[in-house]
Structure formats: structure tokens, C-alpha cells
Amino acid sequence: MVAYGRLNVNHKLDRNMKSLVFPLLLLLSVCAGGQTVKYTVLDDDPMHLKKTEIDLSALGIDFIVPRSEFGEGDVSINANLRVQHFPIKDKFGVDFNLQLSAALITEVNYRRTNLSVTYALGSKQKKEEQSFVLGRKSTSSGYVQTTTTRFINIPQTRQKNLELRAGYSGTKGTFARVPIQGHANPRYVDYRSHGISAGIQVRRFFHQRIKLNNRAYTNSNTWILYSDVLFMPVTSYSPRGTGFRSTPTKEELRQAVKDAGVRSTLGGLIGFKYTGNRQRLFGVTFGGEVGILAPNNSLVINTFWGLPINF
Numbered sequence: 001m002v003a004y005g006r007l008n009v010n011h012k013l014d015r016n017m018k019s020l021v022f023p024l025l026l027l028l029s030v031c032a033g034g035q036t037v038k039y040t041v042l043d044d045d046p047m048h049l050k051k052t053e054i055d056l057s058a059l060g061i062d063f064i065v066p067r068s069e070f071g072e073g074d075v076s077i078n079a080n081l082r083v084q085h086f087p088i089k090d091k092f093g094v095d096f097n098l099q100l101s102a103a104l105i106t107e108v109n110y111r112r113t114n115l116s117v118t119y120a121l122g123s124k125q126k127k128e129e130q131s132f133v134l135g136r137k138s139t140s141s142g143y144v145q146t147t148t149t150r151f152i153n154i155p156q157t158r159q160k161n162l163e164l165r166a167g168y169s170g171t172k173g174t175f176a177r178v179p180i181q182g183h184a185n186p187r188y189v190d191y192r193s194h195g196i197s198a199g200i201q202v203r204r205f206f207h208q209r210i211k212l213n214n215r216a217y218t219n220s221n222t223w224i225l226y227s228d229v230l231f232m233p234v235t236s237y238s239p240r241g242t243g244f245r246s247t248p249t250k251e252e253l254r255q256a257v258k259d260a261g262v263r264s265t266l267g268g269l270i271g272f273k274y275t276g277n278r279q280r281l282f283g284v285t286f287g288g289e290v291g292i293l294a295p296n297n298s299l300v301i302n303t304f305w306g307l308p309i310n311f
Contacts, residue, residue: 037134037152037212037213039152039154039210039211039212039213040210040211040212041154041208041209041210042209042210042211042216043207043208043209044156044157044207044208044209045157045207046125046157046158046159046205046206046207047087047090047159047207048207049205049206049207049220049222049278049279050220050278050279050310050311051085051086051087052083052084052085052310052311053082053083053084053085053275053278053283053285053308053309053310054081054082054083054308054309055080055081055082055083055084055275055285055306055307055308055309056080056081056306056307056308056309057079057080057082057285057304057305057306057307058079058080058306059077059304059305059306060077060078060079060080060099060302060303060304060305060306061075061076061077061078061302061303062074062075062076062077062078062101062300062301062302062303063075063300063301063302064076064108064296064298064299064300065298065299065300065301066176066262066297066298066299067261067264067292067297067298067299068260068261068262068297068298069261070176070177070178070179070186070260070261070262071176071177071261071262071296071297071298072105072106072108072176072177073105074103074104074105074106074108075103075104075105076101076102076103076104076108076109077101077102077104078099078100078101078102078302078304079099079100079101080097080098080099080100080304080306081096081097081098082095082096082097082098083095083096083097084096086118086203087120090120091119091120092117092118092119092120093117093118093119093120093163093203094115094116094117094118095114095115095116095117095118095165095167096114096115096116097112097113097114098111098112098113099111099112099113106176107174107176107188107240108173108174108176108188109173109174110171110172110173110174110296111171111172111173112169112170112171112293113168113169113170113171114167114168114169114170114197115167115168116165116166116167116168116197117165117166117167118163118164118165118201118203119163119164119165120161120162120163120203121161121162121163121164122161122162123159123160123161123162124159124160125157125158125159125160126157126158126160127155127156127157127158128155128156128158129153129154129155129156130153130154130155130156130208130219131151131152131153132151132152132153132154132210132212132217133149133150133151134150134151134152134212134213135149135150136148136149136150152212154208154210156206156208156219157206157208158204158205158206159204159205159206160202160203160204161202161203161204161205162200162202163200163201163202163203164198164199164200165197165198165199165200165201165226165228166196166197166198166199167196167197167198168194168195168196168197169194169195169196169197169230169232170192170193170194170195171191171192171193171232171293171295172190172191172192172193173190173191173193173296174188174189174190174191174240175188175189175190175191175257175260175262175263175296176188176262177260177262178253178256178257178260178262179256179259179260180239180248180252180253180256181252181256186260187239187240188239188240189237189238189239189240189253189256189257190237190238190239190240191234191236191237191238191257191295192234192235192236193232193233193234193235193294193295194232194233194235195230195231195232195233195294196230196231197228197229197230197231198228198229199226199227199228199229200226200227201224201225201226201227202224202225202226203222203223203224204222204223204224205220205221205222205223205278206219206220206221207219207220207278207279208220209279218279219279220277220278220279221274221275221276221277221278222273222274222275222278223272223273223274224272224273224274224287225270225271225272226270226271226272226273227268227269227270227271228268228269228270228291229266229267229268230266230267230268230269230292230293230294231265231266231294232265232266232267232294232295233265233295234254234257234263234265234295236250237250237253237254237257238253239253261297262296262297262298263295263296263297264292264294264295264296264297265294265295266292266294267291267292267293267294267295267296268291268292269289269290269291269292269293269300270289270290270291271287271288271289271290271291271302272287272288273285273286273287274286274287275308275310277310278308278310279310280310281309281310281311282307282308282309282310283307283308283309283310284305284307284308285304285305285306285307285308286303286304286305286306287303287304287305288301288302288303288304289301289302290302
């Protein structure tokens with residue numbers, strides 16, 4: 001069935017009011033109507049979406065809020081390379097993420113690398129209606145504009161997976177304003193950290209191809225909502241800059257970072273990622289994260305958006 005939207009509005013305005021509403025247009029509303037339109041569903045299997053997605057984003061923003069008196073707040077610009085391959089044997093997936101962040105206020109830059117494997121514990125499919133617009137027609141009469149929209153609702157299969165995720169996580173960054181015994185001023189301390197991440201995620205996706213009025217249409221999108229726990233021990237420390245009376249030892253740096261409260265071995269985050277137009281070579285993606293990105297003891301709010309390549 002095809003539904004129509006139409007709104008007719010009549011106004012009785014005095015001469016003074018007409019001069020006030022002259023720039024305004026009244027737009028459409030929707031009511032019911034009908035006409036039979038033939039269509040053919042060529043593919044309605046969510047698992048037939050393109051398996052590999054490479055996301056390139058260079059305009060992300062990080063907001064850093066310290067949880068220690070010696071930490072430093074900052075705003076960073078980040079660039080991300082994300083590679084995702086799903087499904088593998090209908091159950092498994094692989095996610096890789098490389099993030100580079102450049103601080104705008106301080107010198108606390110960092111690099112983060114994640115490689116995770118996902119496994120679907122269970123899945124559920126259900127039908128939802130998807131609207132396809134067939135055409136619009138607008139007419140004007142005085143100060144009233146009427147728009148008629150023709151569209152068709154087609155049942156679409158959508159799948160939701162509950163998945164486990166776990167893998168490697170590594171960071172290279174800087175602890176800010178660390179007081180070091182025997183040195184006059186707080187110092188920046190660079191570090192490397194290698195650890196693991198584990199969590200759970202919900203993946204919601206669909207893929208449908210139809211033939212309507214002798215023309216083929218394809219639509220394919222993915223939503224992912226995830227949560228991770230991070231275990232990130234620091235494996236190396238090094239002092240940043242010059243002016244030290246003597247070079248601090250690794251143990252001195254470790255103790256100074258611990259006493260300053262800027263390090264947290266345990267962390268966690270929640271995030272989401274959306275990818276649209278998965279059926280095309282170039283789509284659109286955006287998402288965000290919020291949490292304690294160990295080993296930094298700071299609250300980090302991360303956003304990203306970019307251009308995915310699908311194949």
C-alpha cells in the first residue's frame with residue numbers, strides 16, 4: 001500500500017498580520033490513503049551485509065577530566081583507523097582500532113591500540129517496517145504550501161546479537177605534573193602500557209535488497225553498543241624534558257606516579273558506534289566513548305566520525 005501525506009490550511013488574516021507571516025510556509029502532515037504498488041524482496045538476510053569495514057576518521061575530539069590533584073585537564077584532536085570484519089562463521093568478529101590523539105593545551109599526547117575478538121552468545125531476528133519514499137509533490141496557494149508524499153512500508157528483517165568481546169589493549173602516553181622526590185617542579189613522565197580488555201556488546205544490523213518499480217534498492221546499517229573492563233599495567237617509564245638534577249630511576253618514577261595518584265591499573269568504558277550505508281563502497285560512521293582509560297586515572301569523553309570503506 002502507498003500512503004499519502006497532505007495538509008491544507010486556510011488562514012483569515014487582517015492586513016497587519018499578513019505582513020508578519022509573509023515569509024512563513026506551512027509544511028506537510030500525514031494522513032491515510034492507498035494504492036497498490038508491486039515490489040519484490042531480493043534479499044532480506046542481515047548476515048549478507050558486507051563483511052569488512054575500514055573506518056578513517058580524523059576529526060574526533062577527546063575531553064580529559066583528571067581525577068587526581070596532580071592531573072591536567074585537556075582537549076585533544078584524535079585520528080582513528082578502525083578495521084572490522086564480521087561475520088566469521090556466523091558467530092565471530094574481529095575489531096582493530098588505532099587512535100592517535102594530539103593535546104591542544106598540555107603535552108599529554110597518547111596512542112591507543114586495541115585488537116578484539118567478538119563471539120555471539122545468541123541472536124534474535126524480528127520484522128520491522130521500513131519506509132521507502134516514492135515521490136513528493138508540492139503546491140502553493142497564497143500563504144499555504146501543501147506537500148503530498150507517496151511512500152510504501154516494506155517489512156524488513158533486523159537482527160540483534162549479544163556478544164562477548166576480549167583482546168589486547170596497549171597505550172603509549174604521558175602522566176602529567178608528577179612530583180618527583182629531589183626535583184623542584186612536577187614533571188611529565190612518559191609511559192608504555194600493555195594489557196587486556198574484556199566486555200560485552202550488543203550488535204544490531206540489517207541488510208535488505210528490493211526491486212520496486214523496476215529499480216533495485218539496497219539498505220544496510222549497523223549499530224554497536226559495547227562496554228569494556230581494562231586491565232592496564234605500566235611496563236615502562238621515562239622522564240620527559242630536561243633540567244633534572246639526576247636521571248630518576250624506573251623505580252623512582254613508578255613510585256612518584258603512584259604517590260601522585262595519576263595512574264590506575266584498572267579502568268573501564270562504555271561506547272557506541274553507528275555505520276550507515278553499508279551497502280555502498282563509502283558510507284558514514286560516528287560514535288563515542290566515556291570512561292576511565294587506564295592506565296591514566298582520568299575521565300575521558302571521546303567522539304569520532306568519519307568515512308568507512310565497505311567491501
